[in-house]
Amino acid sequence: METGGSMSATAQIGVIGGTGLYQVEGVKVLTEIRPETPWGLPSDAITICDVGGVPVAFLPRHGRGHRILPTEVNSHANIAALKAAGVEQIIAFSAVGSLKEEIAPLDFVVPDQVIDRTRLRRQTYFGDGVVAHAGFADPFCPRLRQNLLAAIQGLGIKVHTAATLVCMEGPAFSTKAESHLYRSWGGSCINMSALPEAKLAREAEICYAMVCMSTDYDCWRDETEHVSAEMIFQNLGKNAVNAARVIRATARTLAAAARSCSCAIATHKAVITAPEARPAETARKLKYILPDLF
Numbered sequence: 001m002e003t004g005g006s007m008s009a010t011a012q013i014g015v016i017g018g019t020g021l022y023q024v025e026g027v028k029v030l031t032e033i034r035p036e037t038p039w040g041l042p043s044d045a046i047t048i049c050d051v052g053g054v055p056v057a058f059l060p061r062h063g064r065g066h067r068i069l070p071t072e073v074n075s076h077a078n079i080a081a082l083k084a085a086g087v088e089q090i091i092a093f094s095a096v097g098s099l100k101e102e103i104a105p106l107d108f109v110v111p112d113q114v115i116d117r118t119r120l121r122r123q124t125y126f127g128d129g130v131v132a133h134a135g136f137a138d139p140f141c142p143r144l145r146q147n148l149l150a151a152i153q154g155l156g157i158k159v160h161t162a163a164t165l166v167c168m169e170g171p172a173f174s175t176k177a178e179s180h181l182y183r184s185w186g187g188s189c190i191n192m193s194a195l196p197e198a199k200l201a202r203e204a205e206i207c208y209a210m211v212c213m214s215t216d217y218d219c220w221r222d223e224t225e226h227v228s229a230e231m232i233f234q235n236l237g238k239n240a241v242n243a244a245r246v247i248r249a250t251a252r253t254l255a256a257a258a259r260s261c262s263c264a265i266a267t268h269k270a271v272i273t274a275p276e277a278r279p280a281e282t283a284r285k286l287k288y289i290l291p292d293l294f
């Protein structure tokens with residue numbers, strides 16, 4: 001990758017890379033930043049890349065070299081750092097297991113719903129004296145989803161929509177009983193990384209959608225070999241190539257798009273605590289992600 005360039009260290013478009021996606025191949029890196037947020041440091045340095053003339057902020061969720069367990073990811077710092085970099089829209093990539101026959105390995109899925117099966121993660125920026133309840137009925141930005149779906153279809157990648165993602169704690173994969181249970185709930189695919197990331201992006205008033213890249217059939221499908229790390233790794237490389245194509249195909253459109261969705265004001269009416277009752281230290285932290293509200 002080349003470095004240098006004249007664009008500033010901010011970007012309106014953010015990309016979070018999941019397992020197998022630690023950098024964007026074929027783009028020029030303009031600069032690296034590592035904002036220290038009130039919640040600590042992000043998973044790694046954020047690279048500001050030039051994607052067809054559009055600055056894009058890229059952050060690998062598990063760090064370069066893949067050092068951070070899903071449970072250990074500091075999503076609070078990751079989302080806050082992207083917000084500090086100027087990001088208003090996040091395309092989050094994730095490797096997933098398929099819970100449906102028709103979602104084959106190497107297919108893409110842009111889910112519209114998520115079921116939370118995490119247990120060990122703090123799900124909000126709020127608390128410590130300031131209460132807010134953000135709307136999460138539609139956990140992913142519908143406008144961003146439509147943009148991504150159109151781009152992925154245009155690239156000829158098989159993509160599934162109207163899908164329900166199950167987010168589990170991990171790090172071990174599901175038991176067969178759990179996998180069958182999630183199928184009975186209508187789950188389409190399963191990962192360990194959508195939450196609390198999507199909730200924190202909503203609270204920080206950033207548009208967020210997830211592009212799930214199928215690597216395997218989890219363990220419910222008796223006629224195939226059960227999920228193993230080895231099988232998954234073989235599909236990750238191919239998915240990373242397609243992920244880079246999606247980023248290149250969408251950056252310019254997204255940067256030019258008006259945010260006609262409601263994400264930019266998602267928290268404006270969600271804060272319940274009276275201004276005079278908000279502890280100063282908590283308000284100071286929240287101002288980092290919500291400068292208009294605190």
Ligand SMILES: [Zn+2]
Pocket residue numbers: 141142143144206207208259261262263264
């Ligand atoms: Zn939005």
